[in-house]
Amino acid sequence: MTYYRRVGEVPPTRHTQHRDAEGRLRFEELMGEEGFSSDSSLLYHRGVPSALVDSQVWELADQRRVPNHPLKSRHLRLHDLFVAGETGDAVEGRRLLLANNDVRLSYVVTGVDPSPLYRNAIGDECVYVESGGGVLESVFGAVPFRSGDYVVIPRATTHRWVPNQSCRLFAVEANSHIHPPRRYLSRFGQLLEHAPYCERDLHGPTEPLVVEGEDVEVLVKHRTSAGVVGTRMTYATHPFDVVGWDGCLYPYTFNIDxxxxxxxxxHQPPPVHQVFEGHNFVICNFLPRKVDYHELAVPVPYYHSNVDSDEVMFYVGGDYEARKGSGINVGSISLHPGATRTVPSPRRSRRRWAWTSSTSRPSWSTPSPPRPVRGRARRRGPGLCLDLGRTRSRGWRLAGGVQQLLTESALGACRVGAGCMLSRRGGRAESAPGAQGWSTSADSVAAKRRLGGCSAPTRQACTG
Structure with a gap:
């Protein structure tokens, strides 16, 4: 986080006694990153925050992975994961889609029931709200969320999701911390003038959230030598007993608009569209803007090879005219391994296209003349695609862009069901830091059969 906040009652000097009006001592907790050498916050609890009553196994949903071998681009349809009327809570209802040794991607359609209390002890989470709204409750207070929000939750933050309507949530679970790009920050942590957003756009808790309770269960996701596992931990008092806190570590939202x-x-390269980053990955989003308005500009997407990155794109809105016949639509995810070339669709390679939008929501449409009119700017329609790739020698990168498209032969009518995912191959699950390559889940083939399978021309490409 990049700036200081103070919420509720805190003592004038840190690490000194803080008592209420009746003289009862508040229990100070220092929550800090990187061995207390990075961002931190001080929280003041009514009860003892470490008073643990019980600890039991929490059986997570299927975490298995299989190699993406032979190497192929992939297409997943997330809106087919949940049949009409089927929902889950925002924590236990998540279905893992893709995974590597740096980040895991999952998706859930919620109802209006609150999730269990939960914290991720592996890394930060960045959850994109495809649709819906509600409140994220945490030890730091309540943060409203709405469609188009990124909800960034620091590692080990106890929280729960309270939707006020059905929500579609795309969860990015990192093995590291998630923060604004370093090139947008001053050496003291302020967002600079050339950054595409500023501190005013980040919305955190504004007041404490105090809840009474005893023997309260919290679901904890963590890591062992066997990989990602879960534990049900029961605490003597409710974790939401913080009367005040201050610091630079807390959950917040940022809206894509x-x-x-x-x-x-x-054409500008994807890094200019970056919004967040973690270890070995970045998150970008592509929105309405002037695009390629030089009179001789090569229309995007031109052929390109992202040699150090495996890209995963999440399409969240609009009529994606440039991919007609490919199967790409709202709710699609496309995987582009770094060893393959990304190309325009045959239809797009034969014609120049312009992208137009008259609203603030994702919308792509209409072909342009062979050459744009001099002095008039074309506009790209908005959308969000998460593009996971290696930013240095290995790892993944999340980026977004409608100009980065799948190879036509890699796309089809494949419909992937619950439990389907792709991930890096090699090494023990989630534990080999140098492993490379994607893999598909063991359940994907059965899931595709349940949902009708693949179209004949693309059946081989869809059965990892």
Whole structure:
């Protein structure tokens, strides 16, 4: 986090006694990252925050992975994961889609029931709200969320999701911390003038959330030598007993509509659309903007090879005209391994296209003339695609862009069901830091059969 906040009652000097009006001592907790050498916050509890009553196994949903071998691009349809009327809570209802040794991606359609109390002890979470709204309750207080929000939750933050309507949530679970790109920050942590957003766009808790309770269960996701596992921990008092806190570590939201795109006369590379980053991955989003308005600009997407990155794109809105016949639609995920070339669809490679939008929501449409009119800017329609790739020698990168498209032969009518995922191959699950490559889950083939399977021309490409 990049700036200091103070919420509720805190003593004038840190690490000194803090008592209520009746003289009862508040219990100070220091929550800090990287061995207390990075961002931290001080929280003041009514009860003893470490008073543990019981600890039992929490059986997680299927975490198995199988190799993406032979190497192929993939297409998943997330809106087919949950049949009409089927929902789950925002924690236990998640279905793992893709995974590697740096990040895991999952998806859930919720109802209006609150999730259990939960914390991720492996890394930060960044959850994109595809649709819906509600409140995220945490030890730091309540943070409202709405459609288009990124909800960033620091590692080990006890929280729960309280939807006020059905929500579609796309969860990015990192093995590291998630924060604004370092190149957008001053050496003291302030977002700089050239950044596409600023501190005013980040919304955190504004007041404490105090809840009474005893023997309260919290679901904890953590890691062992066997991989990612879960534990049900029961605490003597409710974790939401914080009367005040201050610091630079807390959950917050950022809405995609507040992102200010960076443009150029010719196509700008995906890093200019970056919004967050973690260890070995970044998150980008592509929004309405002037695009490639030089009169001789090569229309995107041109052929390109992201040699150090495996890309995963999540399409969250609009009529994706440039991919007609490919099967790409709202709710699609496409995987582009770094060893393959990304190309325009045959239809797009034969014609120049412009992207137009008259609203603030994702919308792509209409072909342009062979050459754009001099002096008039074309506009790309908004959308969000998460593109996971290696930013250095290995790892993944999350980025977004409608100009980065799948190879036509890699796409089809494959419908993937519950439990389907792709991940890096090699090593023990979630534990080999140098492993490379994606893999598909053991359940994917059975899931595809349940949902009708693949179309004949693409059946081989869809059965990892």
């Amino acid at each position: 507040d992102f200010m795109p960076i443009t150029g006369k010719v």
